[in-house]
Amino acid sequence: MAKTIQFWFEFASTYSYLSAMRIEAAAQAKGVSVEWHPFLLGPIFAAQGWQTSPFNLYPAKGRYMWRDMERLCAARGLPLVRPDPFPQNSLSAARLSLAIEGQNGRAAFVRAVYSAEFGMGRDISDQNVLMDCLETAGLPTDTLGRVQDPDIKAALFAQSNRAKDLDLFGAPSFLVDDELYWGDDRLDEALEHAASI
Amino acid sequence: MAKTIQFWFEFASTYSYLSAMRIEAAAQAKGVSVEWHPFLLGPIFAAQGWQTSPFNLYPAKGRYMWRDMERLCAARGLPLVRPDPFPQNSLSAARLSLAIEGQNGRAAFVRAVYSAEFGMGRDISDQNVLMDCLETAGLPTDTLGRVQDPDIKAALFAQSNRAKDLDLFGAPSFLVDDELYWGDDRLDEALEHAASI
Numbered sequence: 001m002a003k004t005i006q007f008w009f010e011f012a013s014t015y016s017y018l019s020a021m022r023i024e025a026a027a028q029a030k031g032v033s034v035e036w037h038p039f040l041l042g043p044i045f046a047a048q049g050w051q052t053s054p055f056n057l058y059p060a061k062g063r064y065m066w067r068d069m070e071r072l073c074a075a076r077g078l079p080l081v082r083p084d085p086f087p088q089n090s091l092s093a094a095r096l097s098l099a100i101e102g103q104n105g106r107a108a109f110v111r112a113v114y115s116a117e118f119g120m121g122r123d124i125s126d127q128n129v130l131m132d133c134l135e136t137a138g139l140p141t142d143t144l145g146r147v148q149d150p151d152i153k154a155a156l157f158a159q160s161n162r163a164k165d166l167d168l169f170g171a172p173s174f175l176v177d178d179e180l181y182w183g184d185d186r187l188d189e190a191l192e193h194a195a196s197i
Numbered sequence: 198m199a200k201t202i203q204f205w206f207e208f209a210s211t212y213s214y215l216s217a218m219r220i221e222a223a224a225q226a227k228g229v230s231v232e233w234h235p236f237l238l239g240p241i242f243a244a245q246g247w248q249t250s251p252f253n254l255y256p257a258k259g260r261y262m263w264r265d266m267e268r269l270c271a272a273r274g275l276p277l278v279r280p281d282p283f284p285q286n287s288l289s290a291a292r293l294s295l296a297i298e299g300q301n302g303r304a305a306f307v308r309a310v311y312s313a314e315f316g317m318g319r320d321i322s323d324q325n326v327l328m329d330c331l332e333t334a335g336l337p338t339d340t341l342g343r344v345q346d347p348d349i350k351a352a353l354f355a356q357s358n359r360a361k362d363l364d365l366f367g368a369p370s371f372l373v374d375d376e377l378y379w380g381d382d383r384l385d386e387a388l389e390h391a392a393s394i
Contacts, residue, residue, distance in 0.1 A: 058245055060366040066378055071376075072387070110231055169257040182261055185382040189268070 003032045005194045009110070009161060010041040010171040011090035011097075011124060012053070014069050017114040018184040019172040021078060023109060026187065030195040036106045038094040038162040039158065041171055047164075053087045073182075081121030087127040088117055091156075092147050096130060098155050099146035100139060108137035200229045203393045205360060206307070207238040208287035208321060209250070209292075210368040211266050215381040216313040217369075218275060221304060222382065225393040233303045235291040236287035236360040237353065238289040244361075250284045257276055269381075278318030285314055286322040287342050288353075293327060295352050296343035297336060 009016040009021055027034045027161050045054070045100050055062035066082065073080040093113045100106040112133035116122040123131045127144060166175060174181040174190035177197065181190035204220055206213040242251070252259035261289045263279065270277040297303040309330035313319040319326045324341060331338050343349050349393045363372060371378040371387035374394065378387040 056267075060364045060367060063364060064366065064377060067377070068379070167257045167260060169255060171259065179263060180264070181381075182265070185380075186265075 003030075003197055004035060005032050005190055006035045006175040007039055008039055008166075008168055008171060008173040008175065009036045010039060011110075011113055012087035013041065013171040014055075014065060014118060015184045016172040017118040018069075018072060018076070018078070019187055020110055020114045022076070023187060026191055027194075030191050032191055032194040033144055034103065034107070036097070036103055036110060037163075038097045038110070038156070038159065039168070039171075040090065040094060040118075040160045044158055044164060044169060046055065057085070079119040081117075083117050083118065083121045083123065088123065091125070092127070093124045093131060093133075095147050095149075095152050095156050096134075096143060098151050098159065099149065105137060107141060109133055112136040134161045156162055159163050198306070200227075200391050201232060201373075202229050202387055202394055203232045203234055205234045205236055205363075205365055205368060205370040205372065207236060207312055207368040208307075209284035210238065210315065211252075211262060211315060212316040213221045213369040214386055215269060215273070215275070215369075216268075216371075217307055218386060221271070223340045223388055224314055225313060226228070227388050229388055229391040231300065231304070233300055233307060233352070234360075235294045235356065235370075236365070237287065237291060238355045240357055241361060241366060253258065253283070276312075276316040278316065280314050280318050280320065285320065288322070289327060289351045290321045290344075292344050292353050293331075294350050296340055296346065296349050302334060302340070306330055306336060309333040309384075371382075 005023075005027060009020060023034055025105065028086050045051075049090070050057055053062075055065045069080055077164045097106055097110055097113070101111055115122055116129055116133055124130065131144055134143055166173075167180065168180055172182075172187075173185060174187060176190050176194045179190070179193055181187070201203070202220075202224060206217060220231055242246065242248075247254055250259075252262045266277055294303055294307055294310070297306055310321055310327070312333075313326055313330055314321045319340070321327065328338050328341055331340055364377065367379055369379075369381060369384075371384060372392045373387050376390055
């Protein structure tokens with residue numbers, strides 16, 4: 001069986017941006033393949049009484065997160081522009097990424113969305129932005145029509161339920177066998193574990 | 198001026214245990230000296246509506262934290278035994294650590310308390326346990342009387358207010374100049390920054 005890591009990401013999540021931009025190269029270096037799993041944190045947060053991002057609910061934590069992101073992005077040579085509003089509405093982007101079945105195409109689209117959102121501060125609920133992201137990823141722009149496809153809606157709903165069953169509580173999360181790793185800070189340990197199987 | 202890192206810890210915090218056990222050696226290797234700053238997270242959590250640890254309030258996060266701690270402790274050769282109850286009442290331990298003015302003695306006591314709590318699962322609100330910790334640290338056991346000293350109570354109160362003014366929202370936290378770093382995962386970056394000044 002191939003060595004695999006499941007990468008669970010939420011498009012509104014800042015730290016998922018960090019992982020999305022480096023996971024493919026880091027996994028390849030260890031002979032591990034990546035499964036890209038979009039999901040929505042909103043329902044998971046809502047179930048614990050949060051109506052928005054914890055970085056908005058808890059201002060000190062939010063101020064820290066943005067400074068931490070500034071330092072990490074600077075160290076990695078990644079641009080960082082805060083999107084407004086934060087968090088972004090990630091529903092359309094999540095649906096679209098599920099509509100792209102090939103993992104390479106999906107990965108390219110996911111990176112394009114994160115770059116637009118946190119590298120350029122663009123609004124990823126805007127159809128024009130999503131269209132640009134499809135183009136950047138070399139995908140047919142008529143994929144955009146799938147945003148309202150009932151099968152895709154159902155697939156994202158199932159995906160978010162699966163996230164809940166997996167006991168996910170934040171993003172990015174990585175799953176290797178039954179081991180869960182949370183946060184970009186744990187990506188290297190997760191890949192180490194995947195490579196050792 | 199000497200290169201310095203401020204280490205802000207809460208005795209009830211699991212990840213503070215990880216940092217307490219390695220910060221002295223890691224700092225020394227970089228020519229950085231450590232200031233040991235006990236504080237209470239309780240008032241900070243209470244101000245945001247939390248009456249206990251977020252690891253108890255959010256069960257999925259709690260389950261993950263304990264598994265993460267198991268993995269990290271195993272990798273670092275540290276014992277891990279869950280204290281009951283969790284979180285422990287850390288008030289007496291925090292006061293006592295403030296009563297020890299020398300940084301070396303304080304550090305030895307802090308490590309002894311964390312070892313008792315998370316290495317052995319002992320109750321750190323128990324006076325006998327604290328007495329053992331003073332002995333382990335090579336400190337006079339009559340220090341225990343300082344737990345009720347009004348000056349020490351006031352000092353801990355001031356310390357916790359200072360933590361709030363510094364915008365701390367969790368533990369461990371590290372302060373280097375005006376840069377805040379949160380979590381054992383950021384200790385190395387914080388030391389790197391301290392060494393570069």
